[in-house]
Amino acid sequence: MNKKKICWITPDCFIDCDLNYFNMHEILKHYDIHWIVLFSRNNRFKESDFEQIKKENTNLTIEFFRFNYKMRNPKNVLINIRIGKAIKRQAPDIIYMNYSIYSPWELPMFYLLPKRHYIQTAHQGEAHIGMGHKKLLNVLRRLVYSRVKYVNMFSKSQAGLFQKHFPNSKIFKIPLALKDFGIPTIVKPKDGIIRFLSFGTINYAKNIDLLIDAACVLYDKGYRNFRVSINGMCKDWSFYQTKIKYPELFDIDIRSIDNSEIANLFASADYFVQPYRVVSQSGPTKISFNYNLPIIASNLPGFSDEILENVNGYLFEPGNVNDLVRVMASAIDTYTCDYSKLKASMAEHTERYYSAEKIASQYIEMFDEVLCR
Template sequence: MRNVIFLTGEDMLDVDMPIVKEMNASNSNQFNITWMVVLRGYGWFKEDEINTFCKQNNVNLILLEQLGKLKNPLSIFFHIKVLKILKKLNPDVIYDSFAGTPFLHFLRPLFLSKEKFVIAIHDVVQHYKMKNYMARTFYNNFLMKTYDNFHIFSENQLKIFNEKFKNKKTFCTPLYLKDFGELKENNRITDKKITYFLFFGIIRPNKGLDFLIEAANTLGKRYDNFHVVVAGKCDEWEVYDKQIERPEQFTLKIGNVETDEVPDLLSGTHFLVLPYRDVTQSGVLLTSYNYNIPIIASELEWFTEYIEDGSTGYLFESENAAELAKKMEICINLDEVGYDSLVDNLKTFIAKAINIKDITQEYAKFFETVNIDSK
C-alpha cells in the first residue's frame, strides 16, 4: 500500500475535495491517503466544514493555517513547517495543488526528493492581463522545469505543456463537478416568461464581462423579457458599471460570493454566460453543470470539449459581442419545451463525460507509476 498526501491550498479545496473522498473510499486497499489542507483565511471554506467532511468520509486530515500575504518574507517559516511535516510523514507520493508560492519549492531540495511530487498545473500559460502575471509565469515555469510528474486538467493545456516541456510524465483528467449544496426548490425558476442569464465568479479582464454587457445593451433595445445577474468580486467595477445602458435589466451582486449563496444564484437562472477571452478550465462551468444549468460560452478550445453547440448549450465567436447577442436571443425565444430538451441533453452528456470513478482511476493509475524509492 502506498502512502499518498494530497497537499491542497484553500483556493483548490473544491477541486480536490471530491477526489480525496472518492479515492479514499474506492482505493482504500491501494492507497493510504492523508489530506493536508492549508487555509489562508479567504472564508470560502471554514475549519468546521473541513473537519466535518473528513470525519464523515474517514479521511485523515492535517489542517494548517497560513496567515499574512504570500510575499511576506516571514511566510518562509510556514513553508519550512510544511516541508518538515512532509519529511516526517515520508509519503510515497505528494500530490501538490498548493504550489507553495513563493518559497516552498525553492526550499524543497533541503527536505524531500522531487521524484515524490506530482504537481497539479491548471494554467500552463497565464491568463490575459492576470494580476502578478510575470511572477506567476516565473514560478509556474520554475515548477514545470524542475519537476517530472504532472497533472494537467485539459487536452488543450496538455498539448501546450508537451510543446514547452519534453520528457515529462503527465496524466490528464478534467475537474469534477463542484457541489455547493442543494438547490432550494421553492426558489427554482419553473417558467421562461423572463429569461435569466448569470455571470458568476471573480471578475477579471480575461473573463470578458464587457462582451456580455454590450450584448445585453443591444438586446435591450428590442426585448424586455430577459434579465442579467452579475455576481462576483471585482477590483475595478466602475469600468464595467459605466458600460451598462439599462440598469433595470441587471441585478448586481459585486463582492465575495459565499459558498452557501451559490445554490440560490443558480436556482434563479436559466443560462450561465462565460464570454471569456481565454480559458484553461472553468470551475464555474463545472459548478453550473452540477446543477444542470446550460451555458453560453466563447468558442474556445476547452469550452468546445464541454459544450455541444445547440444541443447542450451554445458557443459563439470569442470576443464578438454581436454573436453573443444572437445566441442570447435564441435563448430568450426558446420555449419551455425547448429549454427542457437542452437540459436533458446536458444531463446525458454530464453522466458520460464527467464521471468521478473514471477520473479518480486516472489518479490511481498515475500514482502507481511515481517513484517511491527516492530518498
C-alpha cells in the same frame, strides 16, 4: 495488507477541486491519505467543511495550515518550510501537490521534498494575460516543472501548451471534478423571464463588460423577457457600472459570494454565461455541469474542450458582442421548443464523461502508474 500513503496538498483556492466526497471515498479504498490544507488570509472554506469526510473515512487524516500574510510577503518562507517538513514527516509513498508555486517564498518547501513519486499539478499551460507578474511566474514555472517528472493537468488544450514548454514531463489529464455546493432550496420562477447568470471574481480576463454590452443591445433590439444576474467580487465595479444603460435588466450582487449561496444562484438561472477573454479550464463550468445549467461561453480551447454545441451549451466568437447577442437571442427565441432537450442532453453527457466514478478511477490509475515507475 497496508495501503500505500498519499500526502495530498491543497490550498484554499483549489479546495473545491479536491473536496469531492465520492472521489475521496473511492481513492481511500486504495490509498491512505494525509491531507494538508492551506488556508489563505481570506479563506473561502473552514475546518468544519472537512468534518463529514474525515468522520466517514478512518484512513484519512487532515492537517491545516493558515497563512497570515499576502502571498508574496517574505515572512511566508517560514510557514512554507514548516509545510515541507510536515510532508516529509509523513514519509508518504506519493506526494500529490495541488499547490501552484506562485511565489519565490514557496520554493524552499518545494526543494525540501523528494521527487521520485511526486506529482505536481498545473492549472495553466502557460502564464496568460489574466495572471499578474508574468515574468516572475515564468521563472518560477521553469524552476519547478523542470525538476518534476509527473504533472497532472485538467484540460487537453492546456496540457498541449504545457508540453511545448516542458517536453520531458509525463502529463496526466484528469478533468476537474464536478463542484457540488449542496441542494438548492429554491425553484426557478416560472414567469416567462429567461435568466442569464454570471458568477465568479470579476476582472479583465472574465470580460463581463461584453455580457453587459450584449444585454443592452438585446434590449435595443426589442427583447424584454430576460434578465442578467452578475455575482462576484470586483475591485473596480465602477467601470462596469458605467456600461449599464438599462438597470432594470440587471440583478447585481458585487461581493464575495458565500459557498452556501452558490446552489441557489445556479438553480435560479436558465443559462450560465462565460464571455472570457482567456481561460485555461474553468471551475465554475463544473458547478454549472453539476447543477445541469446550460452554458454560453467564448469559443476558446479551454471551453470548447468541454462545451459542445447543442449538447451542453453554445459557443460564440470571443470578444464579438454581436455574436454573443446572436446566441443569447437564439437562446431566448428557441427556449420553449429546445431548452428541455438541451437540459436532457447535458445531463446525459455529464453522466457519461464526468461521473464521480469515472473521475475517481482516473486518479487511482494515475497514482498506481506513478508508484510502478
